[in-house]
Amino acid sequence: MANTSAPALELRDGDADELDQLLRSTTAPAGLARRARIVMLAADGMANTRISEVVGVSVPTVLKWRSRYLQDGLDGLLDAQRPGRPRHVDHADVVSATLMPPPKKYGVTHWSSRLLAGHLGIGNATVARAWREYGVQPWRSGTFKFSTDPQLVAKVTDVVGLYLEPPENAIVLCVDEKSQIQALDRTAPMLPMQPGQIERRTHDYKRHGTTTLFAALEIATGQVTAAVTPRHRHQEFLAFLRQIDRAYPDQELHLVMDNYATHKTPEVKDWLARHKNFHVHFTPTSASWLNLVEVWFGIIDRQAIRRGIFTSVKDLNAKIRAFINGWNDRKHPFVWTKTAEDTLKKAQPKTN
Numbered sequence: 001m002a003n004t005s006a007p008a009l010e011l012r013d014g015d016a017d018e019l020d021q022l023l024r025s026t027t028a029p030a031g032l033a034r035r036a037r038i039v040m041l042a043a044d045g046m047a048n049t050r051i052s053e054v055v056g057v058s059v060p061t062v063l064k065w066r067s068r069y070l071q072d073g074l075d076g077l078l079d080a081q082r083p084g085r086p087r088h089v090d091h092a093d094v095v096s097a098t099l100m101p102p103p104k105k106y107g108v109t110h111w112s113s114r115l116l117a118g119h120l121g122i123g124n125a126t127v128a129r130a131w132r133e134y135g136v137q138p139w140r141s142g143t144f145k146f147s148t149d150p151q152l153v154a155k156v157t158d159v160v161g162l163y164l165e166p167p168e169n170a171i172v173l174c175v176d177e178k179s180q181i182q183a184l185d186r187t188a189p190m191l192p193m194q195p196g197q198i199e200r201r202t203h204d205y206k207r208h209g210t211t212t213l214f215a216a217l218e219i220a221t222g223q224v225t226a227a228v229t230p231r232h233r234h235q236e237f238l239a240f241l242r243q244i245d246r247a248y249p250d251q252e253l254h255l256v257m258d259n260y261a262t263h264k265t266p267e268v269k270d271w272l273a274r275h276k277n278f279h280v281h282f283t284p285t286s287a288s289w290l291n292l293v294e295v296w297f298g299i300i301d302r303q304a305i306r307r308g309i310f311t312s313v314k315d316l317n318a319k320i321r322a323f324i325n326g327w328n329d330r331k332h333p334f335v336w337t338k339t340a341e342d343t344l345k346k347a348q349p350k351t352n
Contacts, residue, residue, distance in 0.1 A: 012074075019036045030122050057097060091130035098130075098138060099136075149286070149287070156290065173216040174216070175256065177212055181211050186204075201309075208310060212236070214228075219334045224296065224328060226324050255280050300327075304319060
């Protein structure tokens with residue numbers, strides 16, 4: 001680990017005045033002035049970590065310019081000569097500043113190219129070029145969630161093994177419910193797609209209630225058994241289990257489900273205990289993505305719900321059923337391709 005509390009930097013004779021002129025100059029390149037400030041603060045004995053905070057660069061950048069000055073003096077602070085038009089701003093410095101949080105005075109969570117350009121005293125086009133060169137995208141962010149299930153490995157191995165090598169003469173069903181599906185009606189008729197014009201709809205809408213979709217996806221064929229209900233209590237889930245039992249009479253069924261409380265009530269457990277042909281495999285907590293029916297829920301959302309117009313819950317339910325009927329006519333198998341080991345690499349946090 002780098003030493004962030006190095007001794008004070010010893011300046012060469014006469015360099016203090018030249019560094020001071022660079023800091024006061026209004027025409028000196030921003031990168032050069034920043035390096036001069038790093039050297040001056042280091043000469044004052046300030047710790048490297050504190051210099052990085054004050055100047056707005058990373059600790060490795062502080063160490064770099066300390067080392068360059070020790071080796072070559074003021075010449076070491078200049079950019080190396082390159083063919084063509086010389087670059088006046090070091091893109092690495094721009095990126096280093098980007099990776100530091102904006103000062104509190106700006107009141108923002110991340111840099112924009114114009115805000116950072118003003119902060120550094122350079123053009124925003126320069127900032128944009130530096131970001132493109134290093135693949136930095138401050139305006140983007142993502143989410144992640146790792147499962148903390150103590151049985152993570154066992155459950156992933158069980159479910160993935162079921163996908164890759166299902167038991168002979170058995171049917172694997174991925175089961176879950178999509179609750180709170182809203183029946184949304186736009187406040188004006190939709191404008192249909194035209195040549196050179198996409199489909200358009202109003203941004204506002206009227207709510208007409210919600211419904212719940214229960215679904216069981218047969219991964220070998222893509223066949224979906226489904227039910228729409230007003231609620232998603234254990235009573236509705238029990239009714240759906242009976243529906244599955246009727247759809248697959250006297251067949252060995254392996255159900256992949258998540259840990260939702262409705263799936264584990266005493267009533268549900270008693271029913272499953274009485275039906276020996278039902279075998280339940282639970283996904284790890286915070287790992288619903290392991291259930292392939294979630295992929296199918298994404299399909300119905302994109303193709304039938306998200307852009308749909310529904311005048312009532314009854315209308316919503318009818319259009320959901322219509323989609324399912326159409327889907328079962330054109331269904332296809334859902335194939336899992338990753339091993340349990342490959343899957344666990346995605347499911348577990350990385351450690352250094």
